[in-house]
Amino acid sequence: MDFASGEATLALQGLARDFARQEIAPLTDALDQEKDPEKRFPGEVLDKGDALGLRTLSVPESLGGGGAGLLSLSFVAEEIGWGDLGVGVIYAQDWALAIAVSRLWDEAGFAAFAENFVQDHALHLAHVRTAATPAPEDKSPYPSDARQGASIEKDGDGLRLSGGARHVLNGAAAGLFLLESDSANENERRIFLLENRDGSGVEVARYHDPMGMRACPDVDLRFEDAQPGHPLDCAEEKWRDATHALRILPASAAVGCARKSHEHAHDHARERVQGGKPIIEHQTVGYMLCDNLMELDAARRSLQAAAWAAEHGEKAEPWRSFLAKAFATESCERVARRAMEVWGGAGYMTEAPMERLVRDVVAFSHAFGMGHAARSAAMGLL
Incomplete structure (x- = not known):
């Protein structure tokens, strides 16, 4: 297709x-x-x-x-x-x-x-996971002012959000947060919108310093008596169907990063001469580049198929976006690592383009749910 x-x-x-x-x-x-x-x-x-x-x-x-x-x-x-x-x-x-x-x-x-x-x-957007009840103290090994998990409680006729949230991507620049919380009904979720403006009760508690994907700020947030909008209760299935894009689109960006690493490796292999011929003509290097092309195409197609199914309301395979995200993420890491190996010992030097791309895809593997989490979610939908 x-x-x-x-x-x-x-x-x-x-x-x-x-x-x-x-x-x-x-x-x-x-x-x-x-x-x-x-x-x-x-x-x-x-x-x-x-x-x-x-x-x-x-x-x-x-x-x-x-x-x-x-x-x-x-x-x-x-x-x-x-x-x-x-x-x-x-x-x-x-x-x-x-x-x-x-x-x-x-x-x-x-x-x-x-x-x-x-x-x-x-105005940019960010996603924050909160709790319906006061959450326990976060036991992460590094210091932060966002140690208490964020929770939403009733406050008169309104709601109050207090506590912290860790590793919120683009949380420092986001002007609007989509808050996701558990509901009293285990088959439902409560969804809120929260504006981030002066005096709204949202502060950056810590900027993390990730090894890769550095242009997207990774921050801890602290909420103090923030007031989210009116809650929306939605069934688990409706939330899942509404968030297919949150798995498909970031993974598609990762495919672009991995493709760039392959292009660098392909160009290097055509220019680098060993044994009297360009290294692309050596079987080991050629096989690695072929493997990269296979995985890039498969990752791209799996994400496109998941996007098409989500757009056309395909309900028979709700697991597709979870597994497409997991497969594409892991494929991108393998592609970037192979591309770095094509460069030999020079590949992981900071003056070469490869090490940054490897750092980026490794960082992405920890974003939007790791592979095991995606598999666990998909397993419950089989």
């Missing part, structure tokens, strides 16, 4: 490819070397992308967005991830959470969200 047959999809893919090469890659190379995690946020490149309409691509055209579907967005995410995986994850999370709001809220609620999202050009 040719998932990219539509002209609109190909046009968006070309726009993203040009933007990744001309704007994202040159800027984020320097950000990756920035020692201070608080100074790595790629605000300049995101502003340029917003001017092209990238940030709001998943919002319907009738509400001021780009009107791109999930399958088209998977193509765009791969190109953005080629430029930088951290930037790709920021965009993927914006698109995926906007899609989730569109599927969870009613028409009027989503229209109000979309108006705010489209008009505020610096």
